[in-house]
Amino acid sequence: MTDNLFIALDFTAGGQALDFLKHFKGIRPAVKVGMALFYATGADFIHELRQEGYPVFLDLKLFDIPNTVAASMISINRLDVQFLTLHALGGQKMLAAAVKEKAENLKLLAVTQLTSLSETEIQQTQMTTVQVGKSVQHLAKIAESAGMDGTISSAQEADLIQQVTGPNFLKVTPGIRLADGQRDDQSRIATPAYAKDHGANALVIGRPITQAADPLAVYKKILEDFT
Numbered sequence: 033m034t035d036n037l038f039i040a041l042d043f044t045a046g047g048q049a050l051d052f053l054k055h056f057k058g059i060r061p062a063v064k065v066g067m068a069l070f071y072a073t074g075a076d077f078i079h080e081l082r083q084e085g086y087p088v089f090l091d092l093k094l095f096d097i098p099n100t101v102a103a104s105m106i107s108i109n110r111l112d113v114q115f116l117t118l119h120a121l122g123g124q125k126m127l128a129a130a131v132k133e134k135a136e137n138l139k140l141l142a143v144t145q146l147t148s149l150s151e152t153e154i155q156q157t158q159m160t161t162v163q164v165g166k167s168v169q170h171l172a173k174i175a176e177s178a179g180m181d182g183t184i185s186s187a188q189e190a191d192l193i194q195q196v197t198g199p200n201f202l203k204v205t206p207g208i209r210l211a212d213g214q215r216d217d218q219s220r221i222a223t224p225a226y227a228k229d230h231g232a233n234a235l236v237i238g239r240p241i242t243q244a245a246d247p248l249a250v251y252k253k254i255l256e257d258f259t
């Protein structure tokens with residue numbers, strides 16, 4: 033994967049995101065646009081980022097009936113983004129409907145279990161006694177069988193996914209924290225070095241970079257640890 037560090041631009045206005053990106057003079061880091069920024073700015077902002085040369089990961093976590101997801105893909109294809117997320121819990125048919133409609137260069141990633149959830153919360157909410165690792169492996173296999181390009185999971189599960197999927201199936205991991213960093217609302221966290229050692233292909237990192245005193249220095253240090 034050429035872009036292996038996505039900065040999560042969890043801002044609520046386009047101007048805030050563009051101001052933040054000024055820290056990266058002359059560099060075009062891969063950026064992740066999630067619900068907060070997309071709902072505030074819409075398609076025009078994605079076009080602007082693409083025209084400026086930023087690789088864009090659109091993290092909209094689609095989760096709906098297959099027909100609605102397939103129709104959404106037709107709109108999303110026009111945005112020329114590189115990555116898009118869907119919830120694996122939407123099921124094999126929903127994921128396959130997205131794969132069928134997606135643009136050739138768009139990679140689809142299936143969110144397995146959100147990194148903010150602890151094992152206990154997952155078991156309570158989903159009425160199961162299955163361990164989180166097994167659940168993530170199961171969802172990764174469903175995603176692969178639907179033709180998805182990879183998963184979103186904690187780095188804690190990256191090597192488990194690797195055990196049950198093919199060599200080209202991507203493991204993209206948020207919930208990344210620096211060794212001395214705060215956990216925030218994340219539960220299943222890992223450092224960039226841990227993610228690298230356990231087979232993650234790419235990292236998604238928001239607050240440890242966006243709220244750093246020197247975002248560029250933190251970005252470069254993480255890239256160094258991960259590459």
Ligand SMILES: O=c1ccn([C@@H]2O[C@H](COP(=O)(O)O)[C@@H](O)[C@H]2O)c(=O)[nH]1
Nearest residue numbers: 040066145146147206207236237238239
């Ligand atoms: O399981 C998931 C899926 C997506 N995310 C997203 O990644 C970033 C992480 O931001 P931090 O500030 O580094 O916690 C954020 O945009 C989430 O929506 C995730 O964390 N976990």
